[in-house]
Amino acid sequence: MLVPVCSVLSLLGWLCLYVLLCSACRGRSAEWNVRLVTLSHGVFIVLFTAYVVFIDGPWPLTHAGTVNTPLQELALCVCLGYFLFDLCWCLVHRTEGPVMMAHHCGSILGIGLALWLGSSGCETCAVVFGSELTNPLLQARWFLRQVGRYESLLGDVVDVLFISLFAAVRVGVGTAVFYSQMTSPLPAPAMKVGGVLMYGLAWVFMVDIARFGYKKSRTKYLRWKERPKSS
Template identity: 40%
Template structure:
């Protein structure tokens, strides 16, 4: 148990001091309990809503909190990760708070997913990689600015995604409000995940002081974002095709320009494992649910694997 008393270097306003690993574990456990108690309180106070409703509220609250803290860290305090001088540095107290809160949330959320068996292999992989990345950053005691910006950038679009799900649950499907929320999510996701995320990766890879493990983690995180966005583009193509003009056949029967109207549920083509990563073919029912789940973290909490799975109740 000697590793529990090992120390990591934490900086705050230029001064460095040690933090015991055991104390970090206690903080992460407290964060997990905080999210669990919030979920339990929501379940008790709003029993008429199903469990997923409460879990999504917790997801949105977590995303709002860590995004605000990351914005404070990057733009107000000035820990801008695009500059080489701010990379591979010990994390600050604020950044440690961001990491422990997010790590505690992901532990809660992956436990929820395993208990209710709602997610496929890819989303569980996403959560596992998020947990490993945050835990590794806390244990190494460095790369604070980069990880804080990554967490904030991937979580800032999550509340918009949850808003779309809540609107759909309340019957706003097909409205201008829903379309506006979807467009907002598509644009913000592309800007944060692909444009700014790509710029951060370029800066990180051109820094000779960055380590191989950090570069590998950056590639994995960015790769997940690219796959998510590809799924979102498939969703947009599906929506566009559904709005194609109606053609009247010679027998007077109206047909869709691309295909006859068929129930989405009959077009689900989930892979045997139920994950989206197992098949390049995305079913209409799966694509229609892509914007309903955030990963997370990364993004984004539960979007990707639902493109190939219809196990959740919608």
């Protein structure tokens, strides 16, 4: 597979989608439109990598470091093109902090390395699936805020699903994938170093999310507790 060509086509495809959205939604902000692109990528790549990981195979918990399949490389090229587009957008608009920028750079380097080496696509696709699984919920939270619907039952449901999926998949299942990569003799040392960095970032995000969940649940509890006093 012509990996550089596919990656460039993916980058141009996401850029064209963004330009079309900006043209169609002229009354919306640039961030609104780029988040629509992010949502589109999240839904598409989750479905694609789910097929690659769970149906096409091989299984990442037993075949870490094996030679890439054509479908694995196609999925990674699509994802690489998106992350390059999103990184450039974030640099231009300066909307993200150092942790998120580190996540973007780490994702680009990890995916690029897997494509360059021609191996470890198995566990890399699994990491992409786990990382992007919560992305549509993250975008839903932002859009709910923009339309004034976040402080509602729907907003609470989205938050609970987001926190639960992040903890179960990115930390829980992610730990199993991380262990399989570290204990397998097949992955290149550079891929193992990248695995350590991405796993560490996942825990940084998990700590921040846990703090957010605690603060929100405490606020909700205090509001509920004060209701009888104000009636």
